[in-house]
Amino acid sequence: MITLKNVILRRSAKKLLDGATVTINPGEKVGLVGRNGAGKSTLFALFNGSLHEDGGDFYVPKQWRMAQVAQDMPETEESATDFVVGGDTRLTELRTTLAAIEAAYAENPDDADIGMELAHAYTDLADAGEHDAVPRAQALILGLGFKSHELDGPVNSFSGGWRMRLQLARALMCPSDLLLLDEPTNHLDLDALVWLEAWLQKYAGTMIVISHDREFLDAVTDVTLHIANAQLTRYGGNYSKFEDMRALQMEQQQVAFSKQQDKIAHLQKFIDRFKAKASKAKQAQSRVKALERMERVAPLLAEADFTFEFKEPGNIPNPMLSIANASFGYEIEDEAPKTILRGVSRSVLAGQRIGILGANGQGKSTLVKTIAREMGALAGEVTEGKGLNIGYFAQQELDVLRPQDNPLEHMVRMARELGSAVKESTGEQALRGFLGSFNFSGDMVKQPVGTMSGGEKARLVLAMMVWQRPNLLLLDEPTNHLDLATREALAVALNEFEGTLMLVSHDRALLRSVCDEFWLVGRGVVADFDGDLDDYQRYLLDEAKRLREEAKIAVREAESAMAAAAAAATAAKPSAQERQQRSDQAKPIKREIAQIDERLAAAGVERAALEARLGEPIAPAELADAGKRLKALNEEIAKLEERWLALSDQLEALAA
Ligand SMILES: Nc1ncnc2c1ncn2[C@@H]1O[C@H](COP(=O)(O)OP(=O)(O)OP(=O)(O)O)[C@@H](O)[C@H]1O
Ligand SMILES: [Mg+2]
CATH class of the missing domain: 3.40.50.300 (P-loop containing nucleotide triphosphate hydrolases)
Incomplete structure (x- = not known):
C-alpha cells in the first residue's frame, strides 16, 4: 500500500x-x-x-x-535484445554476483564457502528465469512493433522514437x-x-x-x-468516470458555494443593519461570530484556459513547393543509399491542409524531413516557392532546446538569428509578452528549460514556431506531451491558420478537425488517399494483414525452394561406389554422435538431480561439492553440444 x-x-x-x-x-x-x-x-x-x-x-x-521507463535516449551499441534483457535488474544483479563468485572460485577452488556461494548463485539465476530471458525480451520487442530481423540490431541504429520503445520494453522486462x-x-x-x-x-x-x-x-x-x-x-x-464525477462535484461545489455566498450576504446585512442599535448589538455580535466560524466553500478555480493563434503569414507563394520525380531516403556510407519513397511528384498549393497518413516506418517522417530540408532528396527536384517560410515541429525538436537556457534566452537567440527576416518586435519586453501569451508566466521565462515538464517544453517549441510566422507548417506528431486543453488550443489555432498545413499525427481527432485532404505514404510511394479516417482505419488493418500474408508467402517460398534443392540433390544420384565411400566416411562420425547423445542424456539427468538437491537444505560441505560438480557438468555439456554440432555439420556435408 x-x-x-x-x-x-x-x-x-x-x-x-x-x-x-x-x-x-x-x-x-x-x-x-x-x-x-x-x-x-x-x-x-x-x-x-x-x-x-x-x-x-x-x-x-x-x-x-519498482520498474519505470528511463526518460533518456539510450546510446549504446548493445543489441536491442541484450538491452531489453538488461532491464531485468534482478537477473543483471545475479549475473554480476555469479561472475564475481566464479572469479573467486577460480582462485580458491577448495574453499567450501565459495563453492556453496557458487551453487546458490546458479540456483538463484535459474529461479530468476535466466533460461527464457531472451525469448521474454524478444516477445516484448516484437509486441512493440519491431520486425524480427531487428532483434539483434544495435540500439544506436534505431531512430529516437524506436529507441524510446526499447526503453519501454526494458521497463516491462523488469519483474x-x-x-x-x-x-x-x-x-x-x-x-x-x-x-x-x-x-x-x-x-x-x-x-x-x-x-x-x-x-x-x-x-x-x-x-x-x-x-x-x-x-x-x-x-x-477510469478516466471517463473521473470526468463525470468531477463534473458533478464541480457542479455541487458551485451550488454549495453560491448558497453559502447568499447566506454570508444575508448575515452581513443583518450585522450591518443591527450593529448600530444598542438593543440588537448582542445579536449582531453572535452573527459576526457565526460568520467567522463558517467553513468556507472554496470558489471554483477554473483551470487557466489557454488559447493561441498563428499570425497571418506575410506572403504566401503558390505553389508553395513542387516535387518532381523525386526519391527520398537515406545515404549510407560505403553502401547504396536506402530509398524509402520513389517517383514522388506532387505540388503543395497555398491553403492546402494535408494530413499525412501511413503505417509506422513507411516514410512519413522521411517525407516531412526532406521537405523541411533536414535531409536532401536522393534524386529528383524539390522546388520551393519564393518566400516559403517553413515552421517545422518534430518530436526530436524537444531535444533541440538547450537545457541550461531559459525560454527567454531561447527567444532572444532565435530573434537574433532570424534578424529582420521576421517582422516582429525583438525587444525583451515584447518577447516576454509573447511568452506570456503562451502561458509562460513571469517566473517561468527565467526557468531553465531542462527543469520544465514535457508539456511545457512542447509548448515552448510551439511558441517559437508561431513567432517565426511560417506560411507552411510541417507538424510531425505535435500533440505528444500536450495535455487535452492544449491539444484543443492547437486544433483551434490550426483551424484558423491561413497558410498551408502538412500534419502527421496519430491523434485522429486532430486530423479530422484540421485536415481536408489526405496523402497516404506506403509501399514506397506517396499517393492521394480518397477516403475519410474510418476508411483509413480499415486500410491500416488491411495493411497489417497484407504484411502478415507477405511474411507467410516468403516462408512458403523459402520452403519450396528448399524442397526443390532437396529434389535436385536426389536427382543427381551418386554412383554406387561413391555411396559406399561416403557411408564408410560417415560411420565413425555417426558412432561418435551416438556416444555424445548417450553422454548428454546421462549428464542431463545428473544435472537435474543436482539442481534439485541444491534446492533442498543440505550440509555446507556437500553443497559446495554439488556446486562444483554442477559447474563442471555444465561445462562438459557445453563442450559436448559444440562437438555434436560440428559432427552433424560434417555428416550433412557428406550427404550433400
Ligand atoms: N528543478 C525545478 N526547478 C523549478 N521548477 C521545476 C523543477 N522541476 C520541475 N519544475 C516545475 O514543476 C512543475 C511540475 O513539473 P512536472 O514535470 O511534475 O509536471 P507534469 O505534471 O509531469 O507535466 P507534463 O504533463 O507536462 O509532463 C512544472 O511547472 C515544472 O516547470
Ligand atoms: Mg510529466
Whole structure:
C-alpha cells in the first residue's frame, strides 16, 4: 500500500502539492492525470525515491520492487535484445554476483564457502528465469512493433522514437511490484498501443500511469488520481468516470458555494443593519461570530484556459513547393543509399491542409524531413516557392532546446538569428509578452528549460514556431506531451491558420478537425488517399494483414525452394561406389554422435538431480561439492553440444 498523509511537495518556489492525503492499494491500476506542469512527473520522483516530501508523510513498502521507463535516449551499441534483457535488474544483479563468485572460485577452488556461494548463485539465476530471458525480451520487442530481423540490431541504429520503445520494453522486462509509466504511449502507433493495453491489463502488480490519452487510460486503469491547484484527489474509476464525477462535484461545489455566498450576504446585512442599535448589538455580535466560524466553500478555480493563434503569414507563394520525380531516403556510407519513397511528384498549393497518413516506418517522417530540408532528396527536384517560410515541429525538436537556457534566452537567440527576416518586435519586453501569451508566466521565462515538464517544453517549441510566422507548417506528431486543453488550443489555432498545413499525427481527432485532404505514404510511394479516417482505419488493418500474408508467402517460398534443392540433390544420384565411400566416411562420425547423445542424456539427468538437491537444505560441505560438480557438468555439456554440432555439420556435408 502506498500512502500520502498531508504531503507537501515543492519544486523551487512552486508548491506542487499542498497537504495531499491519498492511499493506493496493492494491485490497483491508477491513472495520474492533470494539466501540463501540474506535478505528475514530480510525484513519480517522490514515488521512486529520487525526491523527498517537503512535509507530511509518504510511505511505500520498502520491499516493493519498482520498474519505470528511463526518460533518456539510450546510446549504446548493445543489441536491442541484450538491452531489453538488461532491464531485468534482478537477473543483471545475479549475473554480476555469479561472475564475481566464479572469479573467486577460480582462485580458491577448495574453499567450501565459495563453492556453496557458487551453487546458490546458479540456483538463484535459474529461479530468476535466466533460461527464457531472451525469448521474454524478444516477445516484448516484437509486441512493440519491431520486425524480427531487428532483434539483434544495435540500439544506436534505431531512430529516437524506436529507441524510446526499447526503453519501454526494458521497463516491462523488469519483474516488479510497482510499475510507474510516464506517458508511455507518446512514441507508439496504433498497433503497438493496442498491444501495450493488452499487456498492462494482464500486469499483476500495482501500476501508476501518467497519460493525456483518454482512451488508453480508460482501457488500463480503474482508479484516477487528479492533480490540480496543488491538490491531489482520488476518484474510484477510469478516466471517463473521473470526468463525470468531477463534473458533478464541480457542479455541487458551485451550488454549495453560491448558497453559502447568499447566506454570508444575508448575515452581513443583518450585522450591518443591527450593529448600530444598542438593543440588537448582542445579536449582531453572535452573527459576526457565526460568520467567522463558517467553513468556507472554496470558489471554483477554473483551470487557466489557454488559447493561441498563428499570425497571418506575410506572403504566401503558390505553389508553395513542387516535387518532381523525386526519391527520398537515406545515404549510407560505403553502401547504396536506402530509398524509402520513389517517383514522388506532387505540388503543395497555398491553403492546402494535408494530413499525412501511413503505417509506422513507411516514410512519413522521411517525407516531412526532406521537405523541411533536414535531409536532401536522393534524386529528383524539390522546388520551393519564393518566400516559403517553413515552421517545422518534430518530436526530436524537444531535444533541440538547450537545457541550461531559459525560454527567454531561447527567444532572444532565435530573434537574433532570424534578424529582420521576421517582422516582429525583438525587444525583451515584447518577447516576454509573447511568452506570456503562451502561458509562460513571469517566473517561468527565467526557468531553465531542462527543469520544465514535457508539456511545457512542447509548448515552448510551439511558441517559437508561431513567432517565426511560417506560411507552411510541417507538424510531425505535435500533440505528444500536450495535455487535452492544449491539444484543443492547437486544433483551434490550426483551424484558423491561413497558410498551408502538412500534419502527421496519430491523434485522429486532430486530423479530422484540421485536415481536408489526405496523402497516404506506403509501399514506397506517396499517393492521394480518397477516403475519410474510418476508411483509413480499415486500410491500416488491411495493411497489417497484407504484411502478415507477405511474411507467410516468403516462408512458403523459402520452403519450396528448399524442397526443390532437396529434389535436385536426389536427382543427381551418386554412383554406387561413391555411396559406399561416403557411408564408410560417415560411420565413425555417426558412432561418435551416438556416444555424445548417450553422454548428454546421462549428464542431463545428473544435472537435474543436482539442481534439485541444491534446492533442498543440505550440509555446507556437500553443497559446495554439488556446486562444483554442477559447474563442471555444465561445462562438459557445453563442450559436448559444440562437438555434436560440428559432427552433424560434417555428416550433412557428406550427404550433400
Ligand atoms: N528543478 C525545478 N526547478 C523549478 N521548477 C521545476 C523543477 N522541476 C520541475 N519544475 C516545475 O514543476 C512543475 C511540475 O513539473 P512536472 O514535470 O511534475 O509536471 P507534469 O505534471 O509531469 O507535466 P507534463 O504533463 O507536462 O509532463 C512544472 O511547472 C515544472 O516547470
Ligand atoms: Mg510529466
